[in-house]
Amino acid sequence: MQQGTERSSRELRLEKSPTGIRGFDEITQGGLPRGRTSLVTGGPGTGKTMFAMEFLVNGVIRHGEPGVFVSFEETQEELIANSASLGFSLPELCESNRLYVDYVHVERSEIEETGEYDLEGLFIRLSHAINTVGAKRLVLDTIETLFSGLSNTSILRAELRRLFRWLKDKGMTTIVTGERGAGSLTREGLEEYVSDCVILLDHRVAEQVSTRRLRVVKYRGTEHGTNEYPFLISDRGLMVLPITSMKLDYEASEERVSSGIPRLDDMLGGKGFYRGSLVLVSGTAGTGKTSVAAAFAEAACRRGERCMYFAFEESARQVVRNMRSIGLDLDRWVEKGLLKIVGQRPTVHGLEHHLMTLQLMIDDFDPAAVVVDPVTNLIQVGTASDVRATLVRLVDHLKGRNITAIFTSLTSGGAVAEKTDVGISSLADTWMILKNLETGGERNRVITILKSRGMAHSNQVREFQLTSKGIDLVDVYAGPEGVLTGSARIFREAALRLEIDRLDAQRKKKRALLEEQIARLRSELEGEEREIEGRIRLEKLKMNTILQKRKELGISRKAET
Amino acid sequence: MAKKSDSSSKTDAFEKALKDDQAKRYVLRLYVTGSTSRSVRAIRNLRKICEEHLQGRYELEVIDIYQQPELAQDADIMVTPTLVKKLPLPLRKFIGDLSDLDQVLKGMDIRPKS
Numbered sequence: 001m002q003q004g005t006e007r008s009s010r011e012l013r014l015e016k017s018p019t020g021i022r023g024f025d026e027i028t029q030g031g032l033p034r035g036r037t038s039l040v041t042g043g044p045g046t047g048k049t050m051f052a053m054e055f056l057v058n059g060v061i062r063h064g065e066p067g068v069f070v071s072f073e074e075t076q077e078e079l080i081a082n083s084a085s086l087g088f089s090l091p092e093l094c095e096s097n098r099l100y101v102d103y104v105h106v107e108r109s110e111i112e113e114t115g116e117y118d119l120e121g122l123f124i125r126l127s128h129a130i131n132t133v134g135a136k137r138l139v140l141d142t143i144e145t146l147f148s149g150l151s152n153t154s155i156l157r158a159e160l161r162r163l164f165r166w167l168k169d170k171g172m173t174t175i176v177t178g179e180r181g182a183g184s185l186t187r188e189g190l191e192e193y194v195s196d197c198v199i200l201l202d203h204r205v206a207e208q209v210s211t212r213r214l215r216v217v218k219y220r221g222t223e224h225g226t227n228e229y230p231f232l233i234s235d236r237g238l239m240v241l242p243i244t245s246m247k248l249d250y251e252a253s254e255e256r257v258s259s260g261i262p263r264l265d266d267m268l269g270g271k272g273f274y275r276g277s278l279v280l281v282s283g284t285a286g287t288g289k290t291s292v293a294a295a296f297a298e299a300a301c302r303r304g305e306r307c308m309y310f311a312f313e314e315s316a317r318q319v320v321r322n323m324r325s326i327g328l329d330l331d332r333w334v335e336k337g338l339l340k341i342v343g344q345r346p347t348v349h350g351l352e353h354h355l356m357t358l359q360l361m362i363d364d365f366d367p368a369a370v371v372v373d374p375v376t377n378l379i380q381v382g383t384a385s386d387v388r389a390t391l392v393r394l395v396d397h398l399k400g401r402n403i404t405a406i407f408t409s410l411t412s413g414g415a416v417a418e419k420t421d422v423g424i425s426s427l428a429d430t431w432m433i434l435k436n437l438e439t440g441g442e443r444n445r446v447i448t449i450l451k452s453r454g455m456a457h458s459n460q461v462r463e464f465q466l467t468s469k470g471i472d473l474v475d476v477y478a479g480p481e482g483v484l485t486g487s488a489r490i491f492r493e494a495a496l497r498l499e500i501d502r503l504d505a506q507r508k509k510k511r512a513l514l515e516e517q518i519a520r521l522r523s524e525l526e527g528e529e530r531e532i533e534g535r536i537r538l539e540k541l542k543m544n545t546i547l548q549k550r551k552e553l554g555i556s557r558k559a560e561t
Numbered sequence: 562m563a564k565k566s567d568s569s570s571k572t573d574a575f576e577k578a579l580k581d582d583q584a585k586r587y588v589l590r591l592y593v594t595g596s597t598s599r600s601v602r603a604i605r606n607l608r609k610i611c612e613e614h615l616q617g618r619y620e621l622e623v624i625d626i627y628q629q630p631e632l633a634q635d636a637d638i639m640v641t642p643t644l645v646k647k648l649p650l651p652l653r654k655f656i657g658d659l660s661d662l663d664q665v666l667k668g669m670d671i672r673p674k675s
Contacts (some may be wrong), residue, residue, distance in 0.1 A: 105637050112668040114644075120594040121626060121638040128630035148641065150656075326607075531665030 016222040017065070017137065020058025021051065023240030024214070027229060029222060031090045032197055035171040037164050039194040041178040041186050042201030047212060047233050048177040049074065049224045050086060051201065052139040054237045055089045055175055065173075066137035068100045068129040072145035074151070076105050085345040086237050100129045106149030112212045113151060119159040123151045123166065130170065185217065202228070211386075212353065214240055232353045239356055240394060252276070253324045257369075257404055260299030261292070263473035267449055267458035273430055274454060275368075276402040278395055280425060282409035283434030288445050288466055289408040290314075292321045292434070293371045294330065295471050297408050301333035305368035309341040310358065312377035316341035329471040340365055351378060355390045357396050357486065370398060375407040375424065388424065395427050430454045434464065437485055444486035447473065587611075587619040587669070588648040593626045594641045599658050603642035606659035614671045 016030030025031045032038045032055070039516055040048050055069035070080055080090045093099035102125060129135065143160070150156055167174050176194055178186030185191045191198055198217040205211075213228040231240040233445050259279075265272040279296075285462035293309075300307040310321050319341055320330045333339035342361065355378075362370065370393075378387050391407075398405045408426070425431055430452040438444045444465040449457045462473040463485045476485050482490050548557060591607055593600035604623060611619050626633040626641070636645060644655040646669060659665050666672075 102634060103637075104639050106639065110652070110654055112653065113657050113661075113666055114655045114664045114668075115606075115660035116599055117597065117640045117642065117657040119639060120597075120641040121633050122640070124594070124626050124630045125633050125639070147637075274630065364593065376575045435581065 007098065018063065019055045020062050021054055021238045021240060025128040027240065028216060028219060031073065032173060034173050035168065036196040037174040037176055037194045038166055038197035039176050039178055039190055040201065041180050043180045043203060046201035046203045047238065048201055048420045049141050050233055051238055052141055052175045052177055053083050053088065054086065054097065056137055056139055059137045060093055066098045066133040067137035068102065068133065068135045069139045069141070070102045070104060070126065071141050072104050072106060073142055076101050082234045085235065097133050100135065102129050106145055108149050111133045111149065117155065119163065123163065129392045130172070138172045141177045142173065142179055143176055144178055144186060144188045144190060160193055168561045222385070241314060243358055253402060259298045260295035261473065263462065267462065268452055269455035269457055273403050273404055274398060277404060277429035278398065278410055278427060279406045279432070280428035281406060281432050281434065282411050284436060286410050286499060287434035287436055288464060289434055290373055291466055291471055292327055293373050293406045293408055294319070294328050296369050297328060297339060297369065298328045298333065300369035306364060306365060307339050307369040309339060309366040309371045311341055311343045311346060311373055313374065315343040323466065326466045327468055351386055351390055355394055358394065362397065368403060370403050372405065373408045374410045376410045391424050392427065431494070439488050441488065444487050446476065446485060447483040476525050584651045585618065587615050587646065589619060589621045590636065590642045590645045590647060591621065591623045592626055592633065592636065592638045592641060593623060595625060602658040602660065607644060610665060614666070633660055
């Protein structure tokens with residue numbers, strides 16, 4: 001029973017015609033409503049024609065649905081040239097009878113109105129075109145031009161109503177483009193006739209950088225995001241990016257990957273970062289952010305994983321050269337094709353464009369690790385809220401692909417280190433801060449892990465040393481004088497060592513002194529013993545002599561015989 | 562004196578132009594859709610104009626684009642009925658059932674006979 005209702009609801013669900021436009025089919029859950037008319041409206045130069053053309057061409061190429069393009073503005077030649085810039089070859093599709101392009105020219109100065117008329121001529125042409133290629137998709141670009149060519153608007157409106165009804169009956173999936181008017185979606189109120197789906201394209205310039213945006217104003221029968229989605233027109237067609245995926249449903253990997261710095265791994269619960277997590281490394285200029293990032297990239301390559309390195313401040317060669325000075329040979333991995341360093345200034349393009357270019361490159365290269373150095377350079381391009389939204393999308397994109405990423409963030413000198421300019425720290429799973437401590441006439445780098453979600457990480461500060469053999473972390477001196485680093489640490493440690501040496505010397509001296517005394521006493525004892533022994537010997541001798549004398553006396557006196 | 566001859570030459574030129582105009586051949590195409598009332602009306606109106614003003618110097622072809630839809634594209638027809646004046650140049654299009662006689666005559670550059 002329940003199965004039955006499920007099936008019927010599935011059958012009732014609106015059928016969709018995929019547009020093949022990257023991202024658009026995702027936000028509309030499948031594309032445009034099949035067999036119905038959609039309105040694509042926007043100001044001049046917002047990409048309406050390109051949107052419509054890509055919908056048609058993709059229909060032909062990917063879905064085997066022939067299409068008809070009726071242009072009221074551009075001639076066939078212009079359309080062919082414009083579409084070639086998107087990589088579409090219209091003549092080829094037309095010759096193989098899968099696409100039909102018709103140019104309807106409306107020139108008021110050539111036309112005299114002499115009485116009652118209708119648009120039956122247009123219907124016949126459409127019908128002819130549709131039958132010629134067996135079209136399933138149709139584009140009318142821009143039908144509003146008719147209003148400037150014909151003065152009897154009441155006839156026009158009635159005929160347009162009839163036209164849309166007719167297209168629906170024919171089951172054509174249609175795009176009608178319209179020019180945006182002041183205060184209304186289209187100049188002539190086309191939205192009145194097209195009630196199923198309305199898409200608004202926009203092109204605006206903020207701080208000298210232009211961004212294109214798309215919004216699904218209305219989509220009958222479909223749940224759709226009402227946000228504005230940035231899109232770009234590239235040489236591979238249109239691309240729409242969902243600002244944020246509404247769900248946080250990416251996989252949480254248990255796997256750990258090394259940071260490339262063994263002692264840092266120790267600090268991170270002994271195993272390094274989680275795969276697919278976002279690591280933020282922030283610090284002021286010259287604290288070694290790039291080095292940490294490069295070490296991570298190198299480690300990824302050493303594991304045989306692909307890594308993409310976006311350098312926004314240095315050229316690829318410069319990164320390689322600089323990292324060689326701390327013993328990281330990135331060139332080796334570049335040659336092996338495991339590492340791709342992209343040196344590019346974000347200011348070249350608008351923020352959205354830039355982000356989408358990044359995503360395209362990431363999709364093409366399919367890396368396991370990504371470095372963005374520094375992410376803060378994106379701020380120069382957009383406003384803070386734009387940047388944040390952009391980064392959220394980038395992070396979603398990366399996490400959705402289980403890519404481990406390091407973003408470096410440059411904090412300006414005066415700012416608090418625990419605050420990132422873009423406010424992306426909340427996005428980060430692991431956040432490390434690099435600092436320069438100035439003590440005793442020198443600057444020393446220290447690293448702390450501010451947070452690292454899901455692992456027992458060290459809360460200790462480590463001194464961070466860049467040597468020609470790589471990066472090393474050294475325990476800092478922590479004593480009653482506080483935390484000491486660099487020379488101060490060495491000095492303090494040396495002072496302790498000196499004290500030990502002093503005490504040791506003292507001990508030796510005392511020992512020597514006493515040993516000398518012992519020796520003297522011993523020799524004294526020996527002397528006295530010798531003297532006494534001599535006297536004993538003497539006394540014994542004396543006694544023997546006496547005894548001898550007594551014996552001799554006895555013999556002489558014949559007292560004894 | 563000079564002035565007078567000048568104005569007379571102008572008049573001559575006007576007379577000549579008028580003569581040429583009357584001598585011009587008209588090549589007309591009328592695009593209709595079957596035998597709808599509008600089509601029928603347009604054909605009737607056009608025949609009348611031709612007989613009254615262009616006697617003996619016009620060539621008219623009536624095309625039913627239901628029968629020959631490809632001709633609609635060739636001639637860039639969108640509105641029906643449409644009358645195309647191919648000659649004399651410039652090319653002009655007249656849309657509608659041609660019931661606005663003054664408009665048609667003005668557009669065709671025909672001066673109504675007084």
